[in-house]
Amino acid sequence: MWRYNLALTRRIFSSQPAALVRQYSAFRRLPRVATPVKDVSRLGFNGVPNMNNVTIQQYDPIATTILNEPTIIIERQIEMMNVVLGFEQANKYAIMDVMGNRIGYMQERDFGFFKAITRQIYRLHRPFTVDVFDNYGNVLMTIERPFSFINSHIKAILPDENRTLVGESVQNWHLWRRRYELFQRECENPSEFTQFGNIDAPFLSFEFPVMDENNKIIAGCDRNWVGIGRELFTDTGVYIVRFDSQQSFDGVYPQEMLSDKVLNYDQRAVMLSNAVSIDFDYFSRHSRYGGGLLSFGTYDE
Structure with missing residues (x-):
């Protein structure tokens, strides 16, 4: 375990980008959006912007447990029935800090037999609800996605009595590029x-x-290679979610490519939700096509 964590830590702090990030087009907004991006240069607790117009505060459980980390690691757990029989199970994820210590976990809600059947029919198009827990089983946040035929639309929601919406990640379909807003x-x-x-x-x-509005890198989510066996036969990806442009990218991108702004807690909650969306949309090949070691389907993919 220590060897794995050490290797993962080296990847976090010393990885090099596959290619320089291209300059992207100016922001598009949903029709309802008319508010400019705010200045977040004033930093508060733990280097996170201290803004009044935010939902998640520095004392909220999701902030003190997970979102105050500059970098977190998310590992999708092995689904044995998916591996062996191609049966789509509810997804589970471990959340760790950069030293490999588990600081929480995420689990897709399983509503019984009917939900299990709909997972087999809709697979990655299915609507889902994923709860974010601390190590003691307390719900810190909820991630929801409605049925998605083409573009995924995922929401970060606080588990209060009002089910307060924090923010959203919206996939922007492109024939070959991987886009989100x-x-x-x-x-x-x-x-x-x-x-x-x-x-x-x-x-x-x-x-x-x-990228922020100035085409500078403000945060990121990278998927790690987890070995030929796990890559071929499972969907157990490992994701590095980088919340902090000033602390999370040492040795990854040149300083001139990085934003001078830092995500607040609401934005970090959306980034956490986006990591789940990326896993579903692009790295769940076995869940998408079914199959399994004991199935009689083809393995052309």
């Missing part, structure tokens, strides 16, 4: 959303840098 909900105007970043990754990319 990331939005934070305005607290003062709950019907409005501000776009704080976009992802425009190349074909088959494992790296998903988030």
Whole structure:
């Protein structure tokens, strides 16, 4: 375990990008959005911007447990029935800090027999609800996605009595590029959303840098290679989610490519949700096509 964590830590702090990030087009916003991106240069607790117009505060459990980390690691757990029989199970993820210590976990809700059947029919198009837990089983946040035929639309929601929406990640379909637009909900105007970043990754990319309005990298989500056996027969990916442009990218990108802004807690919650969306949309090959070691299907994919 220690050897694995050490290797993973080296990857986090010393990896090199596959290619220089291209300059992306100016932000597009959903029709309802009319609020400019705010200045987040003033930093508060643990280097995170201290803004009044945010939903998640520094003392909230999701912030003190997970979102205050500059970098987190998400590992999707092995689904044995998926591996052996091709039966789509509810997804589970471990959340760790950069030293490999588990700081929480995520689990897709399993509503019994009917839900299990709909997972087999809709597979990666299915609607789902994923709860984010601390190590003691307390729900810190909920991630929801409605049925998705083409573009996924995923939401970060607090588990309070009002089910407060924090922000959204919206996939922007392209024939070969991997694109998302990331939005934070305005607290003062709950019907409005501000776009704080976009992802425009190349074909088959494992790296998903988030660009701010100045085409600078403000955050990112990278998928790690986990070995030939796990890659071929499972969907157990490992993802590095980088929240902090000032602390998470040492040795990864040149300093001039990095933003001078830092994500607030609402935006980090959206980034965490986006990592789940990336796993579903691009790295769940076995879940998409079914199969399994004991199935009688083809293995052409």
